[in-house]
Amino acid sequence: MKQILYDKAAPAANSILSVISAFVVGGVILLFIGKNPFTLYGQLFLQGMGSSLGVIETIIKMAPLLMVSAGLLVAFSGGLWNLGVEGQFLMGAILTGWLAPKLVPFLSLPVYFITLGGIGFAGGMIWALLPAILKARYNLNEIIITLMMNYVALNLVTWMVKGPINDLSVVPAQTKLIPMTHRMPMIPFTRIHLGLIIGLIVIIGVYWIIRRTTMGYQIRVLFANKRAAIHTGMNVKRIIVWSLLTSGGFSGLAGAIDVLAIKGLFQGGWNPMYGITCIPLVFLARLNGWAVIPLSYFFSFLVVGGEFVARDQGVPVFFVHVLEGLMLLSFAAGEHIGKGRVT
Amino acid sequence: MLFEEALFVTVLASTLRGSMPMLLAALGETYAESAGILNLGIEGMMVAGAFASFLVGLQTNMVPLGFLGAAIIGAVLGGIIGFLVIGLRLNQIVVGLGMTVFTSAFCNLLHRIIFGSQFPMLWGAGMTTEIPVLSKIPIIGQPLFNQHWLVYVTLALVPVLYFLLYRTSLGLRIRAVGETPWAADASGVNVYGIRYLTIILAGVLASTGGAFLAIGDLAFFIPDMVKGRGYIAIVVVMLGRWNPIKVFLGSLLFGFALSLTSALQVAGLKVSPDFILTMPYLVVILTLIIIAKSTSLPAALCVPYKRGE
Numbered sequence: 132m133k134q135i136l137y138d139k140a141a142p143a144a145n146s147i148l149s150v151i152s153a154f155v156v157g158g159v160i161l162l163f164i165g166k167n168p169f170t171l172y173g174q175l176f177l178q179g180m181g182s183s184l185g186v187i188e189t190i191i192k193m194a195p196l197l198m199v200s201a202g203l204l205v206a207f208s209g210g211l212w213n214l215g216v217e218g219q220f221l222m223g224a225i226l227t228g229w230l231a232p233k234l235v236p237f238l239s240l241p242v243y244f245i246t247l248g249g250i251g252f253a254g255g256m257i258w259a260l261l262p263a264i265l266k267a268r269y270n271l272n273e274i275i276i277t278l279m280m281n282y283v284a285l286n287l288v289t290w291m292v293k294g295p296i297n298d299l300s301v302v303p304a305q306t307k308l309i310p311m312t313h314r315m316p317m318i319p320f321t322r323i324h325l326g327l328i329i330g331l332i333v334i335i336g337v338y339w340i341i342r343r344t345t346m347g348y349q350i351r352v353l354f355a356n357k358r359a360a361i362h363t364g365m366n367v368k369r370i371i372v373w374s375l376l377t378s379g380g381f382s383g384l385a386g387a388i389d390v391l392a393i394k395g396l397f398q399g400g401w402n403p404m405y406g407i408t409c410i411p412l413v414f415l416a417r418l419n420g421w422a423v424i425p426l427s428y429f430f431s432f433l434v435v436g437g438e439f440v441a442r443d444q445g446v447p448v449f450f451v452h453v454l455e456g457l458m459l460l461s462f463a464a465g466e467h468i469g470k471g472r473v474t
Numbered sequence: 475m476l477f478e479e480a481l482f483v484t485v486l487a488s489t490l491r492g493s494m495p496m497l498l499a500a501l502g503e504t505y506a507e508s509a510g511i512l513n514l515g516i517e518g519m520m521v522a523g524a525f526a527s528f529l530v531g532l533q534t535n536m537v538p539l540g541f542l543g544a545a546i547i548g549a550v551l552g553g554i555i556g557f558l559v560i561g562l563r564l565n566q567i568v569v570g571l572g573m574t575v576f577t578s579a580f581c582n583l584l585h586r587i588i589f590g591s592q593f594p595m596l597w598g599a600g601m602t603t604e605i606p607v608l609s610k611i612p613i614i615g616q617p618l619f620n621q622h623w624l625v626y627v628t629l630a631l632v633p634v635l636y637f638l639l640y641r642t643s644l645g646l647r648i649r650a651v652g653e654t655p656w657a658a659d660a661s662g663v664n665v666y667g668i669r670y671l672t673i674i675l676a677g678v679l680a681s682t683g684g685a686f687l688a689i690g691d692l693a694f695f696i697p698d699m700v701k702g703r704g705y706i707a708i709v710v711v712m713l714g715r716w717n718p719i720k721v722f723l724g725s726l727l728f729g730f731a732l733s734l735t736s737a738l739q740v741a742g743l744k745v746s747p748d749f750i751l752t753m754p755y756l757v758v759i760l761t762l763i764i765i766a767k768s769t770s771l772p773a774a775l776c777v778p779y780k781r782g783e
Contacts, residue, residue, distance in 0.1 A: 269766035290748035447586035456576025
């Protein structure tokens with residue numbers, strides 16, 4: 132990770148080339164499955180970027196990507212592999228879906244939203260707590276633990292939504308519907324909900340903290356040289372715990388906002404798998420918060436356009452994940468070629 | 475008495491069966507890690523193996539060819555990962571993640587294109603082979619000696635792979651490459667060759683493990699059927715400390731955790747299967763906490779090797 136991310140030699144070029152080469156390899160795969168890549172990519176851009184529906188949907192979908200990416204930015208900046216964003220997202224989402232209808236009669240709207248945002252954030256933090264403590268206390272590899280926490284979360288939320296917190300009045304396993312009056316408000320004169328603004332504030336705020344504050348500096352030192360961090364008397368354990376908790380918190384917040392703005396409830400089996408999208412995204416952004424914004428637009432466009440194309444052209448949505456995996460691989464390869472790298 | 479016997483037999487049989495995919499993957503991972511490669515692509519390899527075996531088996535209508543197809547795909551994927559992390563010396567974690575995302579998504583894509591939303595069965599898959607005489611032993615006969623043929627092969631592989639890694643000069647070379655690649659190189663060991671060999675072996679075994687899941691234990695493929703077993707295999711290797719025999723015991727532990735669902739149904743306990751399904755992963759985390767202090771990784775794990783540095 133060290134070699135990959137803090138190389139300033141060719142900042143944007145490699146990211147752009149990674150996207151292009153992923154599209155090229157993806158095109159070969161399309162040929163292989165008997166689809167015309169030019170038609171498909173043409174439709175993808177036409178519908179995803181060329182239609183107002185596509186553009187609006189893309190902008191709406193940016194909100195969770197910005198928040199999850201902000202969380203990953205914190206963790207990756209400290210060299211911590213938080214691969215558990217899916218679980219953290221689900222915990223934030225299910226707590227919100229469960230508690231929001233209960234809070235409706237008691238709280239005024241602003242307090243209600245702030246409370247639920249806090250609940251979502253807390254849900255994500257809770258799910259990052261165990262990996263964080265194990266990493267700080269025993270230096271246990273967070274990769275496996277966070278991945279395992281994802282599988283625990285997936286099964287746990289299915290269990291919760293089928294049993295303890297089920298809305299018994301409807302057949303599908305889901306929580307009670309949040310009334311329309313208590314959904315996330317829209318940005319005036321648009322049908323884009325406020326999550327976008329929150330996401331933009333979060334990513335810029337997080338990036339500012341990482342680049343401009345003592346705490347952020349300490350996180351970066353931890354990444355660059357853990358031994359040096361310990362020797363300069365930094366409380367490394369505390370930094371590890373708080374970076375991972377904050378990282379989980381933002382994923383949980385994304386879950387809360389998706390429930391409050393888009394879904395209106397938590398459904399069994401719902402898992403948008405933002406991790407698969409946001410990990411390549413944050414890599415391509417080279418841990419730069421400003422670069423995350425246009426890339427969020429681009430990845431959101433891929434997801435939205437991919438859904439449109441899946442319906443029209445018969446290329447399943449999984450194709451977008453194929454492209455995302457390829458981007459990650461070609462980004463890693465590009466770093467190597469760009470530098471003629473010596474380990 | 476009859477009830478307890480039925481429970482015991484079910485648990486024993488499904489533990490053994492359930493541990494096979496992880497055991498196969500973990501045996502391969504033992505070799506790769508011993509030679510210094512952490513293979514996070516293992517999860518994707520298992521998905522690919524499961525899908526390839528099912529597809530080939532269904533197309534040719536011959537189940538054994540399915541296993542062959544999986545092994546070939548596994549070797550190819552191992553070769554690709556090898557090229558990226560040995561040849562190009564890319565970051566093993568990023569490559570592993572990228573490969574897992576790519577291969578899983580690619581299999582899901584092909585599955586949706588070929589089968590739509592249908593999940594056909596592969597007839598003739600999942601058949602067990604009864605070993606004469608031994609299977610007639612009361613109680614333990616059926617669960618132990620009436621299993622799929624791959625179970626017997628895998629069990630036989632455990633001592634063979636142990637012997638190869640710890641009692642032969644090839645095994646010594648593999649371990650040398652994982653600990654001090656420069657020293658191994660200086661004494662004439664082909665570091666790159668050994669690493670390629672182990673990652674390809676890891677691919678073959680992981681994909682075969684995936685194949686066992688799809689057409690050995692069951693007879694169909696569903697896209698998310700691997701459910702983290704590849705990652706669990708990595709934990710099994712840590713638990714077994716790169717010793718195939720201990721790796722076998724470790725995978726039995728997780729096989730047991732996975733078999734709890736069917737066991738509790740037999741026992742007639744009304745616990746939600748979704749809740750029980752969190753158990754294997756919690757057992758993994760618990761295991762990691764317990765072994766936390768005693769794990770030491772091969773010194774050159776995750777470190778690419780370049781001559782003359």
